[in-house]
Amino acid sequence: MSHSVDIALVRRALQLPLPGPAAQAAMAPRPRAAGVDPPEEYRDGAVLLLLYPRDGALHIVLTRRCDHLASHAGQVSFPGGACEAGDTCLADTALREAQEELGLDVRGLELLGRLSPVEIPVSGYRVHPWVAYSPAPPCLRPDPNEVAEVLEVPLSQLLDPTTVDEEEWLIRGHRVQVPFYRLGGHKVWGATAAVLAEFIALLRMAGSTAP
DSSP states (O other): OOSOOOHHHHHHHTTSOOOTHHHHGGGSOBSTTTTOOOOSSOEEEEEEEEEEEETTEEEEEEEEEOTTOSSSTTOEEOSEEEOOTTOSSHHHHHHHHHHHHHOOOGGGOEEEEEOOOEEETTTTEEEEEEEEEOSSOOOOOOOTTTEEEEEEEEHHHHTOGGGEEEEEEEETTEEEEEEEEEETTEEEOHHHHHHHHHHHHHHHHHHHTOO
């Protein structure tokens, strides 16, 4: 398919059956979670994939987490976090967290659908991704206590296969093959890359079946 993606294609993609772990595995480290025992029970959380047009192209928002945070410090991720008592559903969790982290006005957003959850053994979370659309570029006011940098990435860049790379890293004393996306000078890997992999797979499926 072409690297050009419009919101109509995204809508079609999110009506398709989710490929789930089969798509996520393309960007999962090998071996996965080396040196970590899975928790007996995962805690639920949610993240938001926010899409919006800028300069005639759809973009997606990622954040680089501050270096002082207790988990996943310095990593690139989607805005999101743990489900809290006041959240009526996981979509509310994703929207609340995006509002808190990015100062995002969520009232004008359209929820388009969800992706498959990703389990993260190292932090003990099961992350539920939700996709939302803003018809105009949002005004972002990131919380400096949580967000070190905001990355606004064109979807066309994610669809470019040259964005994908892989290296051998030493993680928790184990040598691990780590696939990642090169985006904005950063290496996007782990659960964030797995979520992106499924989303990209859906876009390619929708593009291949377009009339």
